[in-house]
Amino acid sequence: MRITVDAERCVGSGMCVLTVGEVFDQREDDGRAVVLRPEPPAETWELVREAVDLCPAAAIVLSTDRRP
Ligand code: SF4
Numbered sequence: 001m002r003i004t005v006d007a008e009r010c011v012g013s014g015m016c017v018l019t020v021g022e023v024f025d026q027r028e029d030d031g032r033a034v035v036l037r038p039e040p041p042a043e044t045w046e047l048v049r050e051a052v053d054l055c056p057a058a059a060i061v062l063s064t065d066r067r068p
Pocket of ligand 1: 011031059
């Protein structure tokens with residue numbers, strides 16, 4: 001699993017940080033999300049998916065690594 005946040009869409013609600021703070025943080029200046037762990041450990045995936053559902057701006061994008 002790989003995470004990116006679309007900074008243009010992010011409204012700084014902080015839901016992702018509240019849901020899984022070991023993966024997301026917020027910038028001090030504008031409150032937009034920062035991805036601390038773009039490739040999060042498997043034990044956080046359920047919470048990461050929850051954060052995706054809770055994000056009011058649909059700014060969190062998940063992708064799956066498809067390495068050969
Ligand atoms: S939940 Fe969505 S809108 Fe809120 S800070 Fe996180 S990425 Fe930004």
